[in-house]
Amino acid sequence: QVQLVESGGGVVQPGGSLRLSCAASGFTFSSYAMHWVRQAPGKGLEWVGLTRSDASNKYYADSVKGRFTISRDSSKNTLSLQMNSLRAEDTAVYYCAKGGDLGSYYFDYWGQGTLVTVSS
Amino acid sequence: QTVVTQEPSFSVSPGGTVTLTCGLSSGSVSTSYYPSWYQQTPGQAPRTLIYSTNIRSSGVPDRFSGSILGNKAALTITGAQADDESDYYCVLYMGSGTWVFGGGTKLTVL
Numbered sequence: 001q002v003q004l005v006e007s008g009g010g011v012v013q014p015g016g017s018l019r020l021s022c023a024a025s026g027f028t029f030s031s032y033a034m035h036w037v038r039q040a041p042g043k044g045l046e047w048v049g050l051t052r053s054d055a056s057n058k059y060y061a062d063s064v065k066g067r068f069t070i071s072r073d074s075s076k077n078t079l080s081l082q083m084n085s086l087r088a089e090d091t092a093v094y095y096c097a098k099g100g101d102l103g104s105y106y107f108d109y110w111g112q113g114t115l116v117t118v119s120s
Numbered sequence: 121q122t123v124v125t126q127e128p129s130f131s132v133s134p135g136g137t138v139t140l141t142c143g144l145s146s147g148s149v150s151t152s153y154y155p156s157w158y159q160q161t162p163g164q165a166p167r168t169l170i171y172s173t174n175i176r177s178s179g180v181p182d183r184f185s186g187s188i189l190g191n192k193a194a195l196t197i198t199g200a201q202a203d204d205e206s207d208y209y210c211v212l213y214m215g216s217g218t219w220v221f222g223g224g225t226k227l228t229v230l
Contacts, residue, residue, distance in 0.1 A: 035219075037166075037221075044209060044221060044222070044223045044224040045158070045160075045166065045209050045224070046221060047211065047218070047219040047220065047221055050217055050218075050219075052217075057217060059216070059217030059218055061218070095165060100171060104172055105154035105156070105171075105213040105219075106156035106168065106171035106172065106211070107156070107158075107168060107211075108168050108171070108177065109168075110165040110166050110167075110168075111165065112165050113165055
């Protein structure tokens, strides 16, 4: 069965950096787009960004563009999110999510999330 | 900046029917936005319910259905049960590889 397990969350100071990982199993990782979605405490879901199956294209929400970078390693079935210049408003649970079949434009499986806290 | 709108809260009686909607601050939602719906209970990851407007995700009971109603996407729950009490989020594909979530609807079953 599909499993997505995030790791790397923690407490970081404003202006600092953090790298999240998502270990994927149970499906052909190299065949699917992968997303990051976050949720600030007590708030709604926010789409963060996407890497296509072949990593040829990556897209980001305006709120993180230029600060966050998504990458993937199909040899290790791992998705990553490099977060730089972190701000208090980046405090959230970060979920990785598997994209649906090509042309379906949705998220079909989700990890359990990892908490990032940006605070001095 | 496009805003995806949802009712902040809704209540339904057990066994009743409720329709939650997902609109745009400017314009109409159509199937071209590939609306999808997710259910989330506190402390849990979201669960996928509906995608591409009206396709139920695997294992989702048929009392959950999706549609376009007027100028909005809609999620209808028929025969509401106590464990349907959750937050519900829609998300729209905005093109150019980007998605926008609605603010979510907190559904109370009482």
